Amino acid sequence: MVWLLVAFPALGAALLLTWGKESDRFGHLIATAASAASFVWGVVLFVRLLGRDHDDRTVTDTLFTWISTGDFHVEMSFVYDPLAALFVLLITGVGTLIHVYSIGYMEHDERRRRFFAFLNLFVAAMLVLVLAGDYLVLFLGWEGVGLASYLLIGFWQHKPTAAAAAKKAFVVNRVGDIGMALAIMLMFKEFGTTEIAAVGDSVAGTAASTITALGLLLLLGACGKSAQVPLQSWLLDAMEGPTPVSALIHAATMVTAGVYLVVRSNAIFDASETARTAVVVVGLVTLIAGAIIGCAKDDIKKALAGSTMSQIGYMMLAAGLGPAGYAFAIFHLVTHGFFKANMFLGAGSVMHAMDDDVNMRHYGALRTALPVTFATFGLGYLAIIGFPGFSGFFSKDKIIEAALAHNVWIGLATVLGAGITAFYMTRLMAMTFAGQKRWKDEVHPHESPRVMTVPLMVLAAASVLGGILLLGDWITDWLEPVVGHTEHEHVVILGAEWPPIAVSALVTVVVAVGVALAWFTYGRREVAGETPEKVSFLTRFARNDLYGDTVNEWVAVRPTMTLARGIARFDQHGFHRAITGAVGLIGEGASSMRAWQNGFVRSYALGVFVGALALTLALLVVIWR
Amino acid sequence: MSDLLSLSMILFTIGAVGVLVRRNALIVFMCVELMLNATNLAFVAFAREHGNLDGQLAAFFVMVVAAAEVVVGLAIIIAIHRSRGSISVDEVRQVRG
């Protein structure tokens, strides 16, 4: 009965999209109920799974044969295992909270019913993605969330920027999809199957180059969906969507699908050192790039989006470490889902209070005006910077520890990343909640209604307590049937073995430095009300998203568009003309011959005689020879 | 034999030149008849030479066709004369009246 999980939100979406205007009044309730039903069912299934034997925690639910022709055979099957179970709870849990929050946030939008339909569609597609038992079914969910993301980023379609951002997100994701699609084709060619479990079993006897190719192709897909370098550019623009969308899709769930894909394909990545290294490199680069971008943005949502990129970089990096990191990648994914959703919703609450102004330079001193938002946001903040005892502390430390054990330099880079994270998050907190008020007099910040603050409180609690998943190594133990077991590796720096507590101390010190730096720059000093123009090259670099868009523009967009316009013009005017021109030539020949038909009977007669004469002569010539 | 053919050739040439150079439709018409009869003469001459009736048969066919042609042709010439008051072939460049 795993399919019920998907059925609730899918039904909700279908209902809301086809039902007429009369459902405007209660459509959002249907959608929220559908999501909640899915969550409840997810909990039931989770408890059932807990009750099963440690090694017997996989439930396969085959619904029907989706495609079968020749050797190509795909079952519409759902596999519910420990990894999927965690995701189901995260998606439906956070999803339901965000549905509730949206009831308040979207209250005055005339297309609210449509919004909830899309949210339901997203939840359904995301569940298909994580429950899929076959890569092609996974691809169905993969594209389904892409569609939902497209619809929701561009939800305010009357804004040209939103429409453009939605299109960009979809197209960039499609570039990644090339990787996914080719990977699935390669699986079909090499293994004759695209079923995830069967592919995992087939890896052993296959050429290393094929496995590496598979890994790299999957990584390309993951880069697109998870906004990793070089396909990162869409995520910052995606903030054009309503804030609950940013929280659910572009922070907590969809963007982490790439990490899920890598972990789910662990058999492939385990078998290819090269592919794993590529994952680590991508993760590391994105981690630093996202953090740098986060430092320079004045738009609260874009700063958070940079942070999301960076945190997913951590997860990617962890996933690239192989069996040592898979479980920690998922752990960080879950805790990040809590605290980032919390902070995005908090940012939404702030925007709600500030008449949808997103510029942090217009905020300041909001802690008194928005006490609940401040408190919940603050807890999320402490979690993300890794304040000891909060969820982020455990999850990020584990990744840093694993990275240090893998390679000291990579490990140190992740430590640096933690410091930058502390810097930009403190900057964000300071600019928004601390200091002097910088908002204009006509703005009257007010706390959001209960329907919005309650989800904030729940998520804040989860951000604080998420660390308990690590108690007694529960999460590594739980995921072991999926990702395999490894011994704990030790961190060795400069020939000396470092105990975990020492690593934690190191990270905490670096974080403290980051916090202090930001506090002295933005908390203690007056923040300029407008974005300063004269800034260092590095700031400008970060503000422009490291010029990612510029590169895309010159490398991909412009050449393609120029070529496309050229072809369209050539096809209509050049190519077609050439062919109709040939036809025209015959026509011209015909009209020049028309001159002979002048109507003079005697000239016709002359023609006849000349013809007869020629014929006679020809005959004579033939006879003579 | 060769005399008959020579005569036929001369008659045919006269007819052909007449068709090409004269403008009066009636004269052109007569010249066509002359050519037809020149051919008839050649046919009959060959029939006599070979001693069978094929040539004479052909000659009769030509006569029948020529008779039919005279009927239609003269009718057309009269019609043209009525509508345009002239029977010069050069002026009849268009069928449209």
Place this chain on the structure above:
Amino acid sequence: MITLLAAVPVVGALLVTLLPRGTRSQQLLARHVALGVSLVALAVALVAAARFDVGSGGYQMVEEHSWIEPLGAFYSVGLNGIGLTLVLLTVVLTPVVILAAYRDELPGNRSANSYVAWMLVLEGLAILVFTATDAFLFYVAFEATLVPIYFLIGSYGGPGRQKAAVTFLLYNLLGGLLMLAAIVGLYVVSSDAGEASYRLADLASIPMDETTERLLFLGFMAAFAVKAPLWPFHTWLPEAAASATPATSVLMVSVIDKVGTFGMIRWGLELFPGAADWASPTIMALAVVSIVYGALAAIGSTDIRRLVAYTSVSHFGFIILGIFAFTQTSTTGSVLYMFNHGLSTAALFLVTGIMISRRGSAEISAFGGVQKIAPVMSGVLLVAGLSSLSLPGLAPFVSEFLVLAGTFTVNVPLAVVATLGIVLAAVYVLVLYQRTMTGPLTDQAKVVTDLTAREVAALSPLVVVIVGLGLFPQPLLDLVNPAVAVVLGGLP
């Protein structure tokens, strides 16, 4: 059964022409009758489909009568899975098109009677083409389809329709002539081998030397490549589509152009397996060029109708690629693609046609922000567009993926290049949607009104089938599989 199926629309067409014409209500009557006739044809086809034995790959419901004895031509028809798929496409689309075209403005007060009558004639001829198992009969029906389309474009299209109709006719006649030469060649070959015959079954067993086989194959391919249309023989399509009414475009692109790809399978692969094998690398390369070229041209188009026409060039590239990859997966995928492309392109042509007729301009820049005043229209455009870019969950995805996966197993580089097409598809669809539907509503686009109930009724079956087949394509695949297996079994 098959004769009945083909006869219903033709008789219906005669009936419609005999109806009184002139006043609006009389013309409406003609449209009602035409719709009724097409629905009857749909019912007959469904009965035929129900009686069809799905498991068998051979020809069923065969009818055979001597026709032109001196030539050895038979009236011989039969259905296999591939033919039935396309017949179903034809009978599904015709009522949709007639219903959608109820309010088409015809130039110069031309009567609607002949307009719908030509559509019905076209339907009947298309059914004959898809069921003919005699090469001569196929040729006659194939060429006969040109007549209704010529009049549908030339008499009822928009500005420039006559030039477009002549262009269409010239291209297709040229291709058809080469096919005629090949048909004559078949006569010579078959009479040399014993008795002259055009029947598929007889022809397939005739021994041919290599050169003859290749030449005859190329003769047939010339006609099919123009019809399909394969790059570089495609340029008539954008011209014709830009001047035709949406209904004509649908019938032309969704149904009649399928004759090209259908013919490649039945008269290319089945008759000349050796030559098809010989030519397949070249044709596959041209198909990939079609995919990329068509997609790029669509991105660069400023006219909506040309854009949709170019997307079809790209899609036909996929279909041809799959056919000539010669794998069960890809060729089955291609047949399914023919059906799915028919649906998605029909939806796209019809909904953009409605947009264009409301706005009075086909330029993309003439629209903007229409979503606000016409949400249903924009929703349908989005679904049609998403199916055109092969979004998983919608019907074309299944077929496109089968084509790509099958091709990948035999030729990796071509499959990789073809896969790039999925990004380009996203660009042309989303750019169209973004420029016409989103953003602030422009003053000039305010005249666009949302879909009427009749238009929704015409389009919703397409949307439902597109979504349904995306998740449950298996019934159609089961229909196609055995027939494709038979065709591919004959290849070297």
